[in-house]
Amino acid sequence: MNQNLNQDNITPTSNDAGGEDIKKDVKGLLGKAKTFLFELLEIRSNTDPVATKESIIADIPFKGHTSWILICSIFIASVGLNANSTAVVIGAMLISPLMGPILGMGMSLAINDIDMLRRSLKNFGVMVILSVLTAFLFFYLFPLRDESSELLARTKPDIRDVLIAFFGGLALVVARAKKGTIASVIFGVAIATALMPPLCTVGFGLAIGKPLYALGAMYLFTINTIFIALATFLVIKYLRFPMVRYANSQRRRFIARVASLVGLAVMIPAGFTFYTVFKESLFRKQAQEFLANTVEIYEFKGNGRYENDLTDIHFDEKLGSYLEVAILGTEEVPENIVNMWRNKKNTYSRLVDTELRVLQGGRDDSEQKFNYVNELYESKKAELLTKEERIRVLEQEVASLGKYAERSIPFAEISKEAKVLYGNLSGIGFSNRVQTDFKKQDTVPIFEVKLKDGINPDAKKEEMKRVSEWLKVRLKDSTIQVREVE
Incomplete structure (x- = not known):
């Protein structure tokens, strides 16, 4: 019995020793992982605050050589x-000196240097005015003013532009702060954040009289500026750059308060911009998901067609958001289906108060359809970002209009009636011909009639006259031309 008790006492002791060993191994592993991550991500030890500050200060002024560049x-x-x-465009961004004053604003707020902030703001204003004025003069005087995809892409910023600007700014400041600046990172950030194209687009919008283009591009430039400056502020604070000291303690406290207020003033619109653009991004994501689960999967029985490129997803919290979809062709979507779409829309949290507009072609004639498609295309032109996409959409619509033109003539009925009324006919065809006298352009419907062999010329002439008069009355179109084919 004593032997059993001794064995029972030994077993817990062994388990305790094993547990302690496991704990030590886990602690050692966690410690090594922590050390590895610290060495991997730590940047303070390899930072040169003095050289970084001097390099950023040197890039702030805009005069002389820098202005010409x-x-x-x-x-x-x-x-x-x-x-x-x-x-x-990439080449222009590589030689552009736009980053200097923006980095100066971020660093001046971080180190409490009011003089640097004043110089940065002054040179930033000079930079913006000079850039917009130069772009305006170019587009105003240059005869070719095509609304290219590169220009239109800068008129509608979204959440991705915010992220690019913020993380690009982080990469730029970290690279500038490293001992031995990483030039390739600076060039990459200059390309990614794209400060130059939005300012050019502002000048373009003003030159062609489209202020909405200019406002959209200036909004994108503002986003880039704010978030690059914000990233600079955060990195400089994290790296603990020495604060500017003033002999007068009262002046030092005053400047610190001013710097804090300015920093807060920068961060508030930055946060508001991020939140607004983020909400729009979520709205568009749900809208695309809704369309994919309803309108895009609807099966048309006839010649109806949903054109995704003409869909308008409009986000506006103040005036109201809406989704506008275009159904092309003569087939209409039944009202009960549209109501079902609206009920389905309300299941998406961000689409509850959004209006669903379904524009349907109905049975309009070809000219009305053409005007409708043209208006939709013009309204969506800014979102068709490549010439190839525009050409593809236009080719589809031209093909559709050709089908509408064919359907406007009930050819199957006409051919059956002609066969019954005119026994000398052996065939009949139809086509539209576009012609012009260089003053106006017309589309003329032409019927080609083939008569049976063995009919004398006078009888042929009389038969062709009767067929022509019948078609003009039957189709209520005096412009119809009838020709005989062999």
Whole structure:
């Protein structure tokens, strides 16, 4: 019995020792992982605050050589945007000196340097005015003003632009703060954040008299500026750059308060912009999901067609958001189906108060359909970001209009009636011909009639006259032409 008790006492001791060993192993593993992550992500030890500050201060002024470089880069970017050349736009961004004052604003707020902030704001204003004025003069005087996809892409910023600006700014400041600046990162951020193209687009919108283009592009530039400055502020604070000291403690406290207020003033619109754009992004995501689960999967029985490229997803919290879908063709979607779509829409949290507009072609004639499609295309032109996409949409609509033209003549009925009324006919055809006298352009319906062999010329002439008069009365169209074919 004593032997059993001794064995029972030994077993717990062994388990306790094993548990302690496991705990030590886990602690050692966690410690190694923590050390590894710290060495992997730690940047303070390899930072040169003095050199970083000097390099950013040196890039703030806009005068002399820097001004001419800016003007040249603006011209190059404007030409690239006008010619729809991505490569040229990238080249312009590489030589652009736009980042200097923005980094200066972020760092001045972080280190409490009111003089640097004043210089940064002054040079930033000079930079914006000079850039917009240069782009305006180029597009105003240049005869070719095509609304290229490169230009239109800068008129409607979204959540991705916010993220690009913020993380691009983080990468830029971290690269500038490293001992031995990483030039490739600076060039990459200059391309990614794209400060130059929005300013060129502002000048373009003002030059062609479209202020909405200019406002959209300036909004994108503002987003980039705010979030790059915000990223700079956060990184400099994290790296603990030395604060600017003032002999007068009262002045130091005053400047600190001013810097804090300015920093807060920068962060508030930045946060508001991010939140607004984020909500719009979520709205568009739910709208696309709703359309994919309802309108896009609807099966048309006839010649109806849903055109996704002409869908308008409009987000506006103040005036009201709406989804506008276009149904092309003569087939209409039944009202009960549309009501079902509206009920389905209300199951999406961000689409409850959104209006669903279903525009249907109905049985309008070809001219009305053409005007309708043309209006939709013009309203959506800014969202058709490539010439190839525009051409594809237009080709589809031209093909559809050709089908409408064929259906406007009930050819099957006409051919049956002609066979009964005119026994000398052996065949009949129909086509539309576009013709012009260089003053106006008309589309003329032409019927080609083939008569049986063995009929004398006079009888043929009389038969053709009767067929022509019958078709004009039957179709209520005096412009119809009838020709004999062999």
